[in-house]
Amino acid sequence: xxxxxxxxxxxxxxxxxxxxxxxxxxxxxxxxxxxxxxxxxxxxxxxxxxxxxxxxxxxxxxxxxxxxxxxxxxxxxxxxxxxxxxxxxxxxxxxxxxxxxxxxxxxxxxxxxxxxxxxxxxxxxxxxxxxxxxxxxxxxxxxxxxxxxxxxxxxxxxxxxxxxxxxxxxxxxxxxxxxxxxxxxxxxxxxxxxxxxxxxxxxxxxxxxxxxxxxxxxxxxxxxxxxxxxxxxxxxxxxxxxxxxxxxxxxxxxxxxxxxxxxxxxxxxxxxxxxxxxxxxxxxxxxxxxxxxxxxxxxxxxxxxxxxxxxxxxxxxxxxxxxxxxxxxxxxxxxxxxxxxxxxxxxxxxxxxxxxxxxxxxxxxxxxxxxxxxxxxxxxxxxxxxxxxxxxxxxxxxxxxxxxxxxxxxxxxxxxxxxxxxxxxxxxxxxxxxxxxxxxxxxxxxxxxxxxxxxxxxxxxxxxxxxxxxxxxxxxxxxxxxxxxxxxxxxxxxxxxxxxxxxxxxxxxxxxxxxxxxxxxxxxxxxxxxxxxxxxxxxxxxxxxxxxxxxxxxxxxxxxxxxxxxxxxxxxxxxxxxxxxxxxxxxxxxxxxxxxxxxxxxxxxxxxxxxxxxxxxxxxxxxxxxxxxxxxxxxxxxxxxxxxxxxxxxxxxxxxxxxxxxxxxxxxxxxxxxxxxxxxxxxxxxxxxxxxxxxxxxxxxxxxxxxxxxxxxxxxxxxxxxxxxxxxxxxxxxxxxxxxxxxxxxxxxxxxxxxxxxxxxxxxxxxxxxxxxxxxxxxxxxxxxxxxxxxxxxxxxxxxxxxxxxxxxxxxxxxxxxxxxxxxxxxxxxxxxxxxxxxxxxxxxxxxxxxxxxxxxxxxxxxxxxxxxxxxxxxxxxxxxxxxxxxxxxxxxxxxxxxxxxxxxxxxxxxxxxxxxxxxxxxxxxxxxxxxxxxxxxxxxxxxxxxxxxxxxxxxxxxxxxxxxxxxxxxxxxxxxxxxxxxxxxxx
Numbered sequence: 001x002x003x004x005x006x007x008x009x010x011x012x013x014x015x016x017x018x019x020x021x022x023x024x025x026x027x028x029x030x031x032x033x034x035x036x037x038x039x040x041x042x043x044x045x046x047x048x049x050x051x052x053x054x055x056x057x058x059x060x061x062x063x064x065x066x067x068x069x070x071x072x073x074x075x076x077x078x079x080x081x082x083x084x085x086x087x088x089x090x091x092x093x094x095x096x097x098x099x100x101x102x103x104x105x106x107x108x109x110x111x112x113x114x115x116x117x118x119x120x121x122x123x124x125x126x127x128x129x130x131x132x133x134x135x136x137x138x139x140x141x142x143x144x145x146x147x148x149x150x151x152x153x154x155x156x157x158x159x160x161x162x163x164x165x166x167x168x169x170x171x172x173x174x175x176x177x178x179x180x181x182x183x184x185x186x187x188x189x190x191x192x193x194x195x196x197x198x199x200x201x202x203x204x205x206x207x208x209x210x211x212x213x214x215x216x217x218x219x220x221x222x223x224x225x226x227x228x229x230x231x232x233x234x235x236x237x238x239x240x241x242x243x244x245x246x247x248x249x250x251x252x253x254x255x256x257x258x259x260x261x262x263x264x265x266x267x268x269x270x271x272x273x274x275x276x277x278x279x280x281x282x283x284x285x286x287x288x289x290x291x292x293x294x295x296x297x298x299x300x301x302x303x304x305x306x307x308x309x310x311x312x313x314x315x316x317x318x319x320x321x322x323x324x325x326x327x328x329x330x331x332x333x334x335x336x337x338x339x340x341x342x343x344x345x346x347x348x349x350x351x352x353x354x355x356x357x358x359x360x361x362x363x364x365x366x367x368x369x370x371x372x373x374x375x376x377x378x379x380x381x382x383x384x385x386x387x388x389x390x391x392x393x394x395x396x397x398x399x400x401x402x403x404x405x406x407x408x409x410x411x412x413x414x415x416x417x418x419x420x421x422x423x424x425x426x427x428x429x430x431x432x433x434x435x436x437x438x439x440x441x442x443x444x445x446x447x448x449x450x451x452x453x454x455x456x457x458x459x460x461x462x463x464x465x466x467x468x469x470x471x472x473x474x475x476x477x478x479x480x481x482x483x484x485x486x487x488x489x490x491x492x493x494x495x496x497x498x499x500x501x502x503x504x505x506x507x508x509x510x511x512x513x514x515x516x517x518x519x520x521x522x523x524x525x526x527x528x529x530x531x532x533x534x535x536x537x538x539x540x541x542x543x544x545x546x547x548x549x550x551x552x553x554x555x556x557x558x559x560x561x562x563x564x565x566x567x568x569x570x571x572x573x574x575x576x577x578x579x580x581x582x583x584x585x586x587x588x589x590x591x592x593x594x595x596x597x598x599x600x601x602x603x604x605x606x607x608x609x610x611x612x613x614x615x616x617x618x619x620x621x622x623x624x625x626x627x628x629x630x631x632x633x634x635x636x637x638x639x640x641x642x643x644x645x646x647x648x649x650x651x652x653x654x655x656x657x658x659x660x661x662x663x664x665x666x667x668x669x670x671x672x673x674x675x676x677x678x679x680x681x682x683x684x685x686x687x688x689x690x691x692x693x694x695x696x697x698x699x700x701x702x703x704x705x706x707x708x709x710x711x712x713x714x715x716x717x718x719x720x721x722x723x724x725x726x727x728x729x730x731x732x733x734x735x736x737x738x739x740x741x742x743x744x745x746x747x748x749x750x751x752x753x754x755x756x757x758x759x760x761x762x763x764x765x766x767x768x769x770x771x772x773x774x775x776x777x778x779x780x781x782x783x784x785x786x787x788x789x790x791x792x793x794x795x796x797x798x799x800x801x802x803x804x805x806x807x808x809x810x811x812x813x814x815x816x817x818x819x820x821x822x823x824x825x826x827x828x829x830x831x832x833x834x835x836x837x838x839x840x841x842x843x844x845x846x847x848x849x850x851x852x853x854x855x856x857x858x859x860x861x862x863x864x865x866x867x868x869x870x871x872x873x874x875x876x877x878x879x880x881x882x883x884x885x886x887x888x889x890x891x892x893x894x895x896x897x898x899x900x901x902x903x904x905x906x907x908x909x910x911x912x913x914x915x916x917x918x919x920x921x922x923x924x925x926x927x928x929x930x931x932x933x934x935x936x937x938x939x940x941x942x943x944x945x946x947x948x949x950x951x952x953x954x955x956x957x958x959x960x961x962x963x964x965x966x967x968x969x970x971x972x973x974x975x976x977x978x979x980x981x982x983x984x985x986x987x988x
Contacts, residue, residue, distance in 0.1 A: 027126040029054035034126075035118045037417070040209065043111050048370045049090030050083070056093050060086070083107050083115070094367065110216040179207050182239065182274045207273055214269050243270050261291030268299065281307055288316065294325045298333065305340050308598075313340050328372070331360040335379055342382065345600040345643065347390050354383045373410055377403045377421065381428065391646035391686070393436050393693065400429040423452040423467065427474060436693045439482055439736045446475040466510070469498040473517055480524050482738035483782050492521040508548075512559065515544040519563055526570050528784040529828050538567045558602070561590035565609055572616050575831050575875045584613045600640075604651070607636035611655060614662075620877040621921045623666055630659045649686055650697050653679040657704050664708055667923040667967060676705040696743075699728040703747065710750075713969060715758055722751045741778060742789065745771040749796055761804050768797045788833070791820035795840060802847055814844045831871055835882070838867040842886055849893050861890040881925070884913035888932055895939055907936045927971075930959035934978060953982045 029051060036047040053060070088102035211234065218231040226249060233242040246267045250260065268283030284300040287293070301316035317337040321330065334357035341350035358379045364372040380403040387396035404425040411418035430445035450471035457464035476491035496517045503510035522537035542563045549556035564587035571580035588609045595602040610633035617626035634655045641648035656679035663672035680701045686694045706721035726747040733740035748771040755764035772793040779786035794817040801810035818840045825833035845860035865886045872879035891906030911932045918925035937952030957978040964971035 023127075025054045025060075027123060030126045031119060031122040032115075034122050035115065037414075038118065039111065039114050040212065042209075043108065043114075045368055045371045046083075046087055046107070046111060048368060049087045049094065051090070052093045053086045053090030056090075060089065079116075080107055080112060083112070108216060110212060179211075179273065210269055211273055214266060217266070239270060239274050243267075243274065246270055261287045261293055261296060264290065265293070265296050265299070268303075272303075277303060277306060281309075285312075292323075294320055294323055294329065297323075298329075298336075301333075301336065305336065305343075310340050310344050313337075327360050327364060331357045331364070331375065331379075334360070335375075335382065338379075338382055338386075342386055342389075347386050347644065351383065351386050354379055354386065358383065373406055374418075374421070377406050377410075377425070380406075381425065384428065384432075388432055388435065389647060390644065391693070393432065396432055397429070400425060400432060404429060419452055420456060420464070420467070423449040423456075423471070426452075427471065430474065430478075434478065434481070437696070437732065437736055437739070439478060439739060443475070443478050446471060446478060450475060465498050466502060466513070469495040469502075469513065469517070472498075473520060476520065476524075480520075480527070482736065483742075483778070483785060484738065485524065485528055485782050485784060488524055489521070492517060492524065496521065511544055511548060512556070515541040515548075515559070515563070518544070519566060522570075523566065526573065528782075529788075529824075529830060529832075530784070531570070531574055531828060531830060534570055535567075538563065538570060542567060557590055558594060558605070561587045561594070561605070561609075564590070565612060568616075569612065572612075572619065573832070575871075575878060577616065577620055577875060577877065580616055581613070584609060584616060588613060603636050603640055604648070607633040607651065607655070610636075611658060614658065618662060618665070621917070621924070623662065623921055626662055627659070630655060630662060634659065646686065649682050650694065653682040653697055653701060656682070657701055660704055660708070664711065665924060666921070667963075669708070669712055669967065672708055673705075676701065676708060680705060695728050695732050699725045699732070699743065699747075702728065703750070706750065706754075710754055710757070715754065718754055719751070722747060722754060726751060741774050742786075745774040745789070745793070748774075749793065752796065752800070756800055756803060761800070764800055765797075768793065768800060772797060787820055788824060788836075791817045791824070791836065794820070795843070799843065802843075802850075807847060807851055810847055811844070814840060814847065818844065831875070834867055834871060835879070838864040838871075838882060838886070841867075842889060845889060845893075849889075849896070854893065854897055857893055858890070861886060861893060865890065880913055881917060881928075884910045884917065884928065887913070888928075888935075892935065895935070895942075900939065900943055903939055904936070907932060907939065911936065923966075926959055926963060927974075930956045930963070930974065930978075933959070934981065937981070950982070953978060957982060 032047055032050050032054075036044070039047070084104050084107050085102065087107070088104045092102060215231065215234060218227050218234070226245070230242055230245050233239075233245060246263065250263045250267050264283045264287035268280045268287065271277070271280040271283060281300070281303040284296060284303055287296040288300040297316050297320050301313045301320065304310070304313035304316060314337065317333050317340070320333045321337075325333070334353045338350045338354040338357065341347070341353065358376065361372055361376045361379055365376055380399045384396045384399035384403070387393070387399060404422065407418055407421045407425050411422050426445045426449035430442045430449065433439070433442035433445060450468065453464050453467040453471050457468050472491045472495035476488045476495065479485075479488035479491060496514065499510050499513045499517055503514050518537045518541035522534045522541065525531070525534035525537060542560070545556055545559045545563055549560050564583050568580045568583035568587060571577075571583060588606065591602055591605045591609055595606050610629045614626045614629035614633065617623070617629060634652065637648055637651040637655055641652050656675045660672045660675035660679065663669070663675060680698075683694055683697045683701055686697075702721045702725035706718045706725060709715075709718035709721060726744065729740050729743040729747050733744050748767045752764040752767035752771065755761070755767060772790065775786055775790045775793050779790050794813050798810045798813035798817060801807070801813060818837065821833050821836040821840060824830070825837055841860045841864035845857045845864065848854070848857035848860060865883065868879055868882040868886055872883050887906045887910035891903045891910060894900075894903035894906060911929065914925050914928040914932055918929050933952045933956035937949045937956065940946070940949035940952060957975065960971050960974045960978055964975050
């Protein structure tokens with residue numbers, strides 16, 4: 001209409017202003033481009049067509065306007081007609097169609113209303129900006145007043161007519177206030193699923209769009225009194241009355257089958273606006289069943305998916321695919337169907353339908369890139385998730401890479417809309433890099449995403465501060481994984497501060513994020529032994545999540561269980577066994593219930609918690625219970641690995657390794673080796689596309705197997721396995737130095753121990769020295785985490801010096817290790833470090849005893865025994881073995897220095913302790929019982945108590961014989977030694 005109206009004036013000035021038509025076209029094009037971001041995204045293709053038409057140099061195909069049509073009553077019709085023609089011509093240009101016939105479509109009322117509201121002011125601004133250029137100055141003098149009056153009158157008339165559309169459709173703030181009220185009611189009644197609880201803003205934006213669509217439909221039918229009344233109720237925000245009226249219409253029209261589906265669909269929309277999703281679902285389903293309208297079917301399928309009625313959702317989406325709904329709608333349906341398949345772990349089917357959706361959307365991009373490029377990005381992202389879930393990391397990276405490149409290109413043209421999508425895709429890609437241990441690339445991507453979100457938050461803090469906090473959380477995770485503790489803590493603290501402020505204004509949305517960040521921070525504190533701070537953070541996070549779970553158990557029960565599991569890990573680390581066991585039990589019970597409702601999602605959580613509980617049982621030597629828990633965890637992992645082997649084989653391998661450790665600790669060597677062998681074979685079968693993903697599992701399994709070989713004196717096999725583990729860790733450290741240098745040091749220490757046992761002293765010393773050098777470097781930048789490991793390395797090196805009779809060096813090195821452990825125990829008030837103090841004192845006592853420094857030896861043993869008795873009083877199961885072994889060492893010292901009564905008392909108490917331990921775990925402690933009996937028998941013989949000596953030798957011999965039946969290589973020499981002692985005693 002603007003073009004036609006302007007041309008009616010332009011004829012008089014054609015000679016003086018031949019470029020005036022071009023000026024009108026450019027002013028209109030720029031005006032529409034400025035209005036586009038304010039319009040509903042569903043109208044994007046209209047704006048794209050207008051832009052194509054107005055930019056082209058070809059003449060516009062518009063009807064000539066007669067002067068008798070330039071009256072106010074006709075202007076609205078002319079305006080609509082012109083916009084529809086421009087749209088049709090633009091669509092033909094984009095299709096490169098040579099047809100002379102334009103394919104017109106009806107412009108939506110809501111779009112016309114939006115333009116009539118904004119276009120007069122914007123058009124005048126652009127017209128004035130262009131007309132002042134020298135070539136238009138003369139024309140402006142003659143036409144400005146006439147043009148301005150005409151266009152203003154025209155559009156004011158249109159604006160008046162547009163008041164048929166409810167004002168609430170133009171008032172997003174009013175809609176938001178109304179919807180938030182219904183949201184709060186729904187939340188308090190527990191009717192909102194987890195994913196929507198955590199995306200409140202997105203959900204309200206989506207429902208605002210739904211309300212505007214409904215209002216547009218009602219505006220078209222405004223001549224019907226009931227529809228006008230319904231429109232008034234929506235305008236007033238009275239959804240209760242609107243629901244009542246629409247419900248009456250539905251009941252009235254059940255006899256009018258043709259109109260009933262439409263009313264049911266609109267009833268479903270009103271229920272949806274009130275967050276009554278079960279009722280929405282029922283209305284949409286009935287609308288679909290009665291009329292088979294694709295729009296109704298799509299909405300029914302979406303709500304079936306929302307409510308986890310996955311079979312119904314799949315049935316509806318598949319039925320829609322049998323209807324010819326056009327390529328764009330078919331692609332949407334396929335994409336959503338893929339989401340259902342992905343959510344239900346049917347990855348192959350998800351991949352197939354995503355692939356078809358992507359193919360369609362790529363073809364649509366060729367026709368209309370502005371509209372369909374973002375849709376291609378969405379499907380690429382979904383496909384990348386499937387690829388990552390099925391361990392096809394290369395394909396996932398390619399899909400994310402294409403999505404990122406597309407978003408970057410879109411952001412060049414429209415940064416305000418697409419820069420957030422660039423950052424989101426960077427986050428996804430960084431997560432993939434993290435999973436594949438490409439830490440530097442992950443950090444770069446997370447940093448770029450954070451920088452984008454920070455810039456966006458400066459202009460729009462309410463929208464983007466949550467994204468800043470999320471990006472900080474991700475980056476802190478990378479810092480934590482690479483042991484940059486100060487940076488990690490700083491990033492977590494900033495994220496936590498942002499979430500706390502957001503939660504003050506909107507606790508339902510952001511309190512879960514506060515709890516999540518607290519949990520992450522607690523994990524960091526736990527890793528660096530800041531136990532008190534870790535416990536405080538876990539306690540606050542757990543209290544917060546429990547409060548949320550009371551109002552909405554379905555949404556937050558999983559988070560409660562995970563936080564309980566983390567807290568139990570902390571209790572286990574700090575030897576609070578009873579608390580750990582109780583809390584693990586609570587987490588496990590919750591996950592079992594969740595797995596009954598949704599096994600594919602929560603069975604893995606059940607198995608992981610069983611594994612942690614089994615580890616606790618191992619710590620307290622409840623071997624049977626530990627084995628039962630590991631067996632159940634392994635059975636679960638085997639079951640879920642059948643459907644998705646690449647995803648869950650690593651879990652199978654890790655559980656087999658844990659079982660292997662258990663078997664080895666209980667002297668079931670053959671079963672241990674079988675478990676390790678199966679774990680190793682499982683890991684070696686994993687995909688090779690991204691070796692760094694599986695190398696950690698490979699190295700750990702080799703490490704465990706090497707320990708077994710070393711314990712069973714298969715030195716060649718042990719050395720080979722340790723060597724491969726070390727080489728694997730060195731490769732990992734090349735890509736991720738900070739994360740894997742500690743593992744390199746650990747493998748070097750193990751290999752050094754093997755060299756020591758086989759008297760390759762120089763090689764042992766070289767390996768220990770390299771391990772200590774690595775750990776010292778790490779301790780410079782992160783003393784809290786690596787000072788304990790430096791102390792362990794020194795302790796190992798001191799043992800080597802002692803073995804090779806470099807006793808002075810051994811004493812100095814033990815002293816350095818002991819000094820570090822004392823400081824750590826004081827700083828952390830930790831039983832863990834006190835135990836290391838006692839262990840080092842014991843070894844120092846052995847050193848002093850060997851060089852006849854009896855007083856120093858006795859002092860070291862005495863302090864060690866005092867510490868261990870103190871620890872055992874609070875927690876006997878893990879510390880009683882230490883008490884018994886220290887008593888044994890002290891008894892040997894007393895015997896060597898002829899303090900017979902003290903020696904006998906110490907041997908007696910040690911023997912009683914070992915016997916008590918052997919009742920619960922015979923395979924581990926029967927050797928200690930036997931050696932103590934042997935030494936006690938020697939003491940009896942030396943003091944001429946022959947019957948007691950003979951009895952003790954006999955019991956020791958019987959024990960060694962039983963042990964030799966299961967493990968002859970280790971215990972037959974002991975049988976021979978005891979027989980020799982008994983024979984010598986008998987002869988004498």
